[in-house]
Amino acid sequence: METKQLKGEKMPYKCLVHAKGxxxxxxxxxxxxxxxxxxxxxxxxxxxGKPSECIEDVFNQLNDTIKGKKSARFSLKQxxxxxxxxxxxxxxxxxxxxxxxxxxxxxIVKEVKNVCQKTIKQIKELEMEIENPMKxxxxxxxxCMACDEFQNENDExxxxxxxxxxxxxxxxxKYVARDQIDVPFTFETSDISVDKIVQLxxxxxxxxxxxxxxxxxxxxxxEHIEILPLLHETNINVESLPHQYKKSFHESSFDDIVLVSxxxxxxxxxxxxxxLSKTDGRxxxxxxxxxxxxxxxxxxxxxxxxxxxxIFRRPVSIEGEGMLLISLGNEEALCIExxxxxxxxxxxxxxxxSKSLENIFELKIRFINEMGGLMKPVRxxxxxxxxxxxxxxxxxxxxxxxxxxxxxxxxxxxKITMTNGFEFDDDLFSYSGSIGCDPSSTFSPADVCxxxxxxxxxxxxxxxxxxxxxxxxxxLRIIMSAEDGLSGIERIAMDSLGWLWIGCDxxxxxxxxxxxxxxxxxxxxxxxxxxxxxxx
Numbered sequence: 001m002e003t004k005q006l007k008g009e010k011m012p013y014k015c016l017v018h019a020k021g022x023x024x025x026x027x028x029x030x031x032x033x034x035x036x037x038x039x040x041x042x043x044x045x046x047x048x049g050k051p052s053e054c055i056e057d058v059f060n061q062l063n064d065t066i067k068g069k070k071s072a073r074f075s076l077k078q079x080x081x082x083x084x085x086x087x088x089x090x091x092x093x094x095x096x097x098x099x100x101x102x103x104x105x106x107x108i109v110k111e112v113k114n115v116c117q118k119t120i121k122q123i124k125e126l127e128m129e130i131e132n133p134m135k136x137x138x139x140x141x142x143x144c145m146a147c148d149e150f151q152n153e154n155d156e157x158x159x160x161x162x163x164x165x166x167x168x169x170x171x172x173x174k175y176v177a178r179d180q181i182d183v184p185f186t187f188e189t190s191d192i193s194v195d196k197i198v199q200l201x202x203x204x205x206x207x208x209x210x211x212x213x214x215x216x217x218x219x220x221x222x223e224h225i226e227i228l229p230l231l232h233e234t235n236i237n238v239e240s241l242p243h244q245y246k247k248s249f250h251e252s253s254f255d256d257i258v259l260v261s262x263x264x265x266x267x268x269x270x271x272x273x274x275x276l277s278k279t280d281g282r283x284x285x286x287x288x289x290x291x292x293x294x295x296x297x298x299x300x301x302x303x304x305x306x307x308x309x310x311i312f313r314r315p316v317s318i319e320g321e322g323m324l325l326i327s328l329g330n331e332e333a334l335c336i337e338x339x340x341x342x343x344x345x346x347x348x349x350x351x352x353x354s355k356s357l358e359n360i361f362e363l364k365i366r367f368i369n370e371m372g373g374l375m376k377p378v379r380x381x382x383x384x385x386x387x388x389x390x391x392x393x394x395x396x397x398x399x400x401x402x403x404x405x406x407x408x409x410x411x412x413x414x415k416i417t418m419t420n421g422f423e424f425d426d427d428l429f430s431y432s433g434s435i436g437c438d439p440s441s442t443f444s445p446a447d448v449c450x451x452x453x454x455x456x457x458x459x460x461x462x463x464x465x466x467x468x469x470x471x472x473x474x475x476l477r478i479i480m481s482a483e484d485g486l487s488g489i490e491r492i493a494m495d496s497l498g499w500l501w502i503g504c505d506x507x508x509x510x511x512x513x514x515x516x517x518x519x520x521x522x523x524x525x526x527x528x529x530x531x532x533x534x535x536x
Contacts (some may be wrong), residue, residue, distance in 0.1 A: 017042065026054045229279050232499050232511060233262050244485065244512040254503030257493035258293055261416060263318070265495070269507065271305060275316055285314070285322065292338045299372070301325060301336060301344055308332040311346065311368075326372040331364065337401035342375065344368040347399050347406070358385040365422045382424045390507070400448060407448050414443045416458060418473060429473025433460060447491045451514065453500075459492045459502065466492065468518070479517045484525070486510060 011157055015022055015035035022033045027442065031054075039048075054485040232241055252270035259265050265276040266284075273285045285291075291302035293316075301313045302322070309332055314322040331348040346366040351359055363382040367375040400407040405428065408417040415432040435442025444462035451457065454471040457479075464487055466480040480486055480502075488505035494514060495501060502510040520528075 024051065025049070026051050028054065069279055097269060172494060230511065232497060232513070233278055241513070243516045244510065246485070246510050248326045248507060249503075249509045250507035253488075253505040254491040254507075255288070255510075256291070257491050257503055258291070259493050259495040259501060260293055261496055264293070264295075264412075266291070266300070267503075269503075273300070273302065284316070290333065290335050292336050293343070294343065302337065303333045303336060311336065311344070324372075326368055329364075334363075335399040335401060339401075339404060341404070342367050342443050345401055345404075347401070352383070360385055364423075378522050379422065381422050395507045402448070402450065409445050409448060411444050411446065411461075414445075416445045416448060418456075431458065431467075431469060431473050431475065435466065446489065449493050451494060457494070457500070459489050461488070461490055464489050466500075466517075480512060481522070484512075484517070524527055 008142075014020060015033070015038060018037040018041075020035040020037060021208055022035055025034055025048045026032065027034050027038075027043050027046045027321050030043065033051075035047070053333050126301060230247070232246060249267065250269040255268040255271060257267055263277045265281075267274045267276060267281075268288055268291065271287050271289070272283055273288045273291055274281050275284050285302055285304075287305045289303045289305045289308060291300050293300050294313075297315075298317050299313050299315050301311060303311055309328045309330070311325045311326045311328070312322040314320050325344075328348055331350040334347045334349055334359050336344060336346050344367070346368060348364045348366060350362055350364070352362050362380055363384075365379045365381055369375050398409040398411070400409065402418075405421055406419040406424075408419070410416065415430055417430045418428040420426040420428050435443070440461045443460055446459050446461040448458050448459075455476070456469040456471075456473065458467040458469060459465070460467060464482040465478050466486070466489075468476040468479050470476055482502075486502065486504075489502050489510070490505055491501075491503035493501045498514050500510075500512040500514050500517075502512065504510060
């Protein structure tokens, strides 16, 4: 067929299947043109439509698709921008974290170097002590070697004899009593705690074979303490700690609680004195009336119930027997205490000769050095009348030496009194527990301790309450009561972690977070309990 014919004539469209002319219809199901034969064969039952209608539908669908692509393109662009911003922010965070870890690493390295330097210094001092172990004891040795036999003729000779005797006993316990010659040594520690390192790096390596010196220094037959370890001393996650908890210690009540550090704690229960570390505890002395701890020499000084006129001492971290420090003659020790200025402060009572029917008793204060000698003259601070058969009627039942002053805990008179120094006629304050308008008081003080701010914590054994007083002795508030689970409380002390140890008459020890109870009221704690119940 020629080109002219193609240009001049209009060629008809035919069906590709039947080779017949197409109808002005489109099959909507197949999207194709049809002929007459298609309607009766291949496209029977299909939906037909005009070509103009189909073209309009396709045109609309195409426009919708194009519009959708524009919208999707905008969303993708916005998502890409957001991802880029997040990526930049994460990079900044990574840089900041690397910088913080590097700074912390520098602090730890610096602290470790300081600890190493201190430890090396201690090792050098230890080396010098090993080379010349008796360097610090030359004076007492020379005096003992130069003296003749002592004659018990007067008080001066007796004091000299006692001084040298105690000196020799110390030397014997230091150099002879042990099977091997060694010198106690403790590595220097720093302010970087294990908890801080755990929080930084996430793990701590521990030596399974390591053990505390305290574990190996006591007799295998001594009584073991079952309450250890304590939650607030071992729990790294502070937020998971309860505000208070209890542990049973002994079947009997507590006589005294002295808390020096997590590794040095002393409990006296049923007249038996126990030493507690973080993980273990052992019985030290039986039948103890009163005691105090001397950190400079790591020893305890104590008075026995059956020998109140004699004061003994013994080491804590190493094995050793109790040694006589001083004999008080006809006087009896009521309480003893060590402080930064005095090796030992002793309050004694003795009966004076009197022509009257009533006996006269005298209270005295003694300041004693490490050799059993007097640092200052003996001071008489109070005289009172009484009867020997009535167990010193009129004398307050319990004394404590706090901040170089006497705290008189008078349960029968329902009050505590803080003296100015050791002068009974000059009181800093007196507190009787009378709170409110009721003049009558059943206040029965059993024990007193202080917090780091100098406030006084007084326990009332009658109402099972803990009273908070300011340093001047003015009442602030009751921080704990029977509503907090207290029952039969008798003794109180605060440890270096800020937890109260409250000893009960059934041998239970009540542990409480002091800051929590100091900063919350009864209402606050009640509402907190309700919230906890709702969560459950």
